[in-house]
Amino acid sequence: MCGIVGVIAKEPAARILLASLGRLEYRGYDSAGLAILEGGVLDRRRAVGKLSALARLVAQQPLPGTTGIGHTRWATHGGPTEANAHPHRCGPVAVVHNGIIENYLELKRDLAAAGYGFESQTDTEVIATLCASMLARGLSCEDAAAATIARLRGAYALCFVFDGRPDLLICARRGSPLVIGLGEGENFVGSDAIALAAMTNRICYLEEGDWAVLTRGGVRIHDAGGNPVAREIQTVALDTIIADKGQHRHFMAKEIHEQPSVIARALGAWISDDRQRIACAAEAVDWARIPRLTIVACGTAFYAAHVAKVWMERVARLPVEIEIASEFRYREPPLPARGVTMVVSQSGETADTLAALRYAKAQRQVTLGLVNVTTSTIAREADIVLPIHAGPEIGVASTKAFTAMVLCLSALAVMIARKRGEIDGAGERAHVDLLSTVPRLMSETIALEGQFEALARDIAEASDALFLGRGLMFPLALEGALKLKEITYIHAEGYAAGEIKHGPIALVDEATPIIALAPHDALFEKMASNLREVMGRKGRVALIGDGAACRAMADEVWRSVTLPAVDPLLAPFVYAVAVQFIAYHAAVAKGTDVDQPRNLAKSVTVE
Incomplete structure (x- = not known):
């Protein structure tokens, strides 16, 4: 994720x-920049x-002056070059930006037709222009x-500064966080509270x-409708800011x-300039x-691999075999000549997955390592690192790492x-273009948090729960069940809905909630039939x-x-948010x- 800071100091x-x-370096970046006003004139x-x-x-x-904006950039549109680095400027305005503007090409065409030129490959320059x-046109800076x-x-997330206005910053957020820091005769804005820790302990969080x-x-x-609103001002101890849960109770x-923001960053790394x-x-x-791709993983990463199998076989027509890492090498499976084995691990240190990688290398496979930690053992030993x-993901129950894995595997x-x-x-x-819509769709789903919280309070009272899905929703049902049992300790199982009558329907009673993941896709009528059997x-x-x-089933x-209507291939991203919120709010309720x-660790480094 990019890092944003703005100060009137x-x-x-x-x-x-x-x-x-x-203090934002932990987010990762490949370039950085400042724009500061001196004597009312912008310089970068x-x-x-x-x-x-x-x-x-x-x-x-040197850049004298007490008002300005700064940015650490992870390339999304255009490679890591000085021309693509933020802040971007057009005439009297400079801007820094975290995220992806989906309609930037449309806006760029309109602006070019009006006579504006561009110096970078970025979507952000379009915002400034x-x-x-x-x-x-004569509008004020605010307008x-x-x-x-x-x-x-x-x-x-955006922050603007303007020539001739050394007393002004304008910022906005939709889908990417921003926090405002309050001072005496000075004010600040940042991507998260840790960026502002040295300046103030009085903060407020912008809402969607x-x-x-x-x-x-x-x-x-x-607010989004332009109406003046008040947001809660919090006084936060320095050690709390450094812990950096932001306005949230939990990591x-x-x-x-x-x-x-994470998906936007991953897209930037996978899409060409x-x-x-x-x-x-x-x-x-x-x-x-390549005759076949073998994907080996554990836990959440294993369910991400299930999503990848559908994308690989449907879009690329490449046969895919998915293996649980802890079982893989003990079977001594034959691997095809010229085959490729991919191992998937957030930490890059998962013991069983590392052992599977070494087995595949011994079988003369080309090996890929899809990891979050690029200094890990898997990253060092795989032929190709992705x-x-x-x-950094602090919560033991994986959320953003899961969806980032799905995004990268889809790409x-x-x-x-x-x-x-x-x-x-x-x-x-x-x-x-389709993948570029994912950050917005996930943001729209996150906005529904209150509805998931209400549902989760009822689910929290159960001792058992079932998650059902078909097609791409089957691995999401598995993931939803895993999340719920990980952090609530409620016994939960995920099933392919068509299998419900082959045994699991015996578990159904009036006390067991059934969470059905059911977009109105080609399988919906069959899913509806399965649900009617359950009801x-x-x-x-x-x-x-x-x-x-x-x-259809109201x-x-x-x-x-x-949830938002999405292309069937993108459904895992929005339904992942749904099952994450259900598990999270059920755990809070309990x-x-x-x-x-209890009993869990972020990285399993022993067999």
Whole structure:
């Protein structure tokens, strides 16, 4: 995730911004920059690489002034170059941005037709240029920023500064977090509270769709409809800020909410600079000659592999075998000549998965390691390393790492499809565009948290629960059951809904909630039939589906939550958020230790 800091300070902004960006380094980045107002005039410094490179540049070419913005960038649109580094500027406005603007090409075409030029490959420059065009129409800075924000579609956190306004910052969030820090005669904004820890302990969190105007004299916040609103101001101890749960009670909640930003970051690493295709190190494999892909994983990563199997076989027409790492090598399975084995592990240190990697290497397989920790043993030993870019995940129950794995595996499937001749360039671009909508869709699902919380309170009273799904929803049913039992200690099982009558229906009674993951896709009618069998035996069905699915069964089910309608291939991303929230809020209702559930560890490094 990119890191954003903005300050209207009493002291030199450059020093404050560099120190604050340093506290955001844990997010990962490949370039950094500052834009600061001196005498009411904007000036910028940008550098590729570590913050130390930017600090050296600022030492050589100082940036006086007390108001400015800073940014650490992880490339999403365009590679890590100085031209693509933030802040981006057009005339009198500069902006920093975290997220993905889905409609940037449409906006860019309109602006180019109006005579505006572009220097970078980024979507962020389009934001700055659009705002400059609003200013050119005579709008005030506040109105220009509001008009710009209204035109954007996607997931984003933004901060603007303007020539001639050293007393002004404007920021906004949709799908990416922002926190405001309050001072005396100075105010601040950052991607999270840890960035502001040295400046203030008085903070407030912007809610979804909020935008705010910061001056030396105060802060004015508007909701998504433009209405003035007040957000709770919290006084937070320094050690709490450093722990950095943000406004959330638990790291798991924070990490669920981070997912739109995480997915945007992962997309940036997997999509080519021209936004036309998937680009990754695995392109070196001759996929057209590969007879089969074997994927080996444990736990949540194993369920992500199930999603990948559908993408790989449906889009790339590549046969896929999925293996549980703890069983794999003891069977001594034969692996095909010229085959590829991929191991998937958040930590990169999972003992059984590492052993499976070594077995595959001994069988002369090409090995891929999909990991979150690129300094891990699996990353060092695999032939090709594929990072998932989820950032540090503190909660033991994996959330953002799971969806980042699914995103990367889906992108890999698209690349393999092109290499195998199953899709052409236009088909690949269509899939790239499709994947680029995921941050927004996840943000829209996160906005439904209150509905999941209400459902979860009822589920928390049960001693058993069943999750049902078909097609891509089957692995999500497995994942939902795993999450629930991990952190609530409620016994839960996930099943393919078509299998319910082959035994599991014996578990159905009026006390057992049935969580049905049922988008209105090609399998919906069969799913509905399975659910009616369950309800005929007094089963309490909680339907998680899109609008069409919920309308179709509105009079039959016990509870329902309506999710955004999505392309069937993208359904795992929004339904993952649903099952995560159900587990999380059920655990909160039961009072269990959400982030450190009993008997579990984040990384299983022994067999």
